[in-house]
Amino acid sequence: MLADFFSRAIVAGIGLAAVTGPLGCFVVWRRMAYFGDTMAHSALLGVAISLLLSINITFGVFVVAALVAGALLLLQRQNTLSTDALLGLLSHSSLAVGLVLVGFLTTVRFDLMGLLFGDILAVSVNDIFVIYGGGAAILAVLALNWRPLLAATVSPELAEAEGLNPEVSRIVLMLLMALVIAIAMNLVGVLLITSLLIIPAVTARRLSATPEMMALIAAGLGAMAVVGGLYGSLTWDTASGPSIVVAALMIFLISLAVPTARLFGRRPSHGA
Template sequence: MLDDFLIRALLSGLAVAVAAGPLGCFVVWRRMAYFGDATAHAAILGVALALGFQISIFIGTSMVALMMAMIVSALAGRGWAMDTTLGVLAHSALALGLVAVSFLPNVRVDLTAYLFGDILAVSRFDLGVIACGAALVTALMAWRWRALLTATLNEDLAHASGIDPARERMVLTVALAIVVAVALKVIGALLIAAMLIIPAAAARNMARSPEAMALLAIAIGMVAVWGGLQMSLRLDTPSGPSIVTVAAAVFAACLAGAALAAAAQKRLGR
């Protein structure tokens, strides 16, 4: 079954959706959209370093994404203006990675696949790496869910409950770096943040609890992957952007549905 490239593409996309759903909820709750963007853009620098030192792309992108996330966290703790800092770091890392690749001797690589994803070219090995990374993030989120949620809602309450908010931020940092590394092949560095944010933002309009929001975000991510692959096959569109386009369409539908429901409730209230 895994000899079919479409099956591999679908399974890899679903694995990313499962990992990105709960993590994306925390990105939305903590307003970490730019944080995720900076970490994802740094992945291109990780690709350049991995090619230069002839190591695994997954290892290279994970290390650089984690390093970027830790730098951002450290600067945030020192009171730096986050919007400016993240803008400088994100675009500098992306540009540095693109320049570094051009200096690699005897290395010919299509950066488009890393920028926008190439899910249809996922190999068996890629699928194994993506599945393992997604399983690790999912297990990490399940293990630390209550602590992460408490630290997100109220740091004082977290301290009173014996939870270290700094440690929970580090858990999110590690999880984000892993998701960036595994999603690079599927969605691409420029669109990873969108896959984290859009399903979670759509789920927020309908969910009544944090757990329901996380599960709904996973479901929306899965729908986006399936719909994006169908769109890519039928219309010959790039797969990564197609997945994000479907996710955006689901978000718009959820937003419209929530608005109609609020209007109907208001009329009944009268």
Template structure:
């Protein structure tokens, strides 16, 4: 079954969507979209480090994203700059450092477009194994972390009063984001990872009444975006990663009733 490139891409994309949905919910709830961008931009520095030290790419990206998360926590404790300013510094500096390091490594041919925008159609069986094994670990840790992390999202003072250790939960969540970005880089690329985290979660909110059902809805919206985007990419010969994000955007627009036709149909059904 996995001999066909389209089937491998679909299986890999579904695995990624199932992990991105619950993580993306916390990104939306905690208004951490800029943090997601920072982690994604740091991935290019991780790629350069992996080539320089001859590491596996996923490991290099995770190491750098984890270091960036730790740096953010330490700088936040000093309180010298606001969080958005710190994220801006980390985001642009890691991206620039990655580009400069790659420019110096003239003996290596690196496909920057592939890393920036991904190539899900080129995933291998090993990539699929990494996605599902790593994704299972991420989801298991997130399930263990769900209560303290959600409590800290709602009110960090109450979480501290209940002894839920919200700072530890937040740091572990950052590491989970780093792992997610390392896993997703080959599929949708560095520049589109945050979109896959945020858009399905924002769409899933419209179909959910509880945080748990929103996480499930976000995953299902992501799966639908992967299937629709890959099908459109195959049919129209468009880039696969951006096509998945466009499909996610269409699902979001439908979820908020942005199409006049949808609003009229919904109005008639309520009238009936």
């Protein structure tokens, strides 16, 4: 099965959706969509630095994304700028510095468009092992920290009163975001990974009554978007990464026509 490039793309995409779905729920609940963009833009800087230092690109992207997340935490403690201003500063700065560094890589040839928009059809068997291995690790950490993360999302004050540490939960979530972006970069590209994190989760929010149900539905909808987008790309000869995001958007639009009360009897009460 994995000998065929299209089958490899589907298997890899489904594995990625299984991770981005639950993780994207926290992105939506915490209103961190712009943070996702910031992390994704930092991926280009991570690629440039990795090529300059001749280190593994996935590792380099993860380190740079984690450093950007750490910089955000430090700057937030100074209380001099709003969070959205800091995210704008870090997002556009990391992207610009990455593009400048790419300009200095005259002896290294790589597909910048493929990096930005991804090429899931070029995924290898080794890539699939990385996706499922890294994805399993991310989901395991997410499951072990589900209660602290959820409590800190609903109310940091109540989480502290229960003896939990919301700051640690926030750091864990940021590191998981950095890791999933490093893994997914070659699949859907640095400019589209945020869409795969957000759109299935936003769709699932309308169709779920509990946080756990939302996480499962988001993963399922992400897998549907991957399969639908890839078959659409094959049928109409369109770019695979953007086609997946368009499929996710179509699923969201279709969900708007489905009354939430018909599915679960009430609107979901979770999330900020």
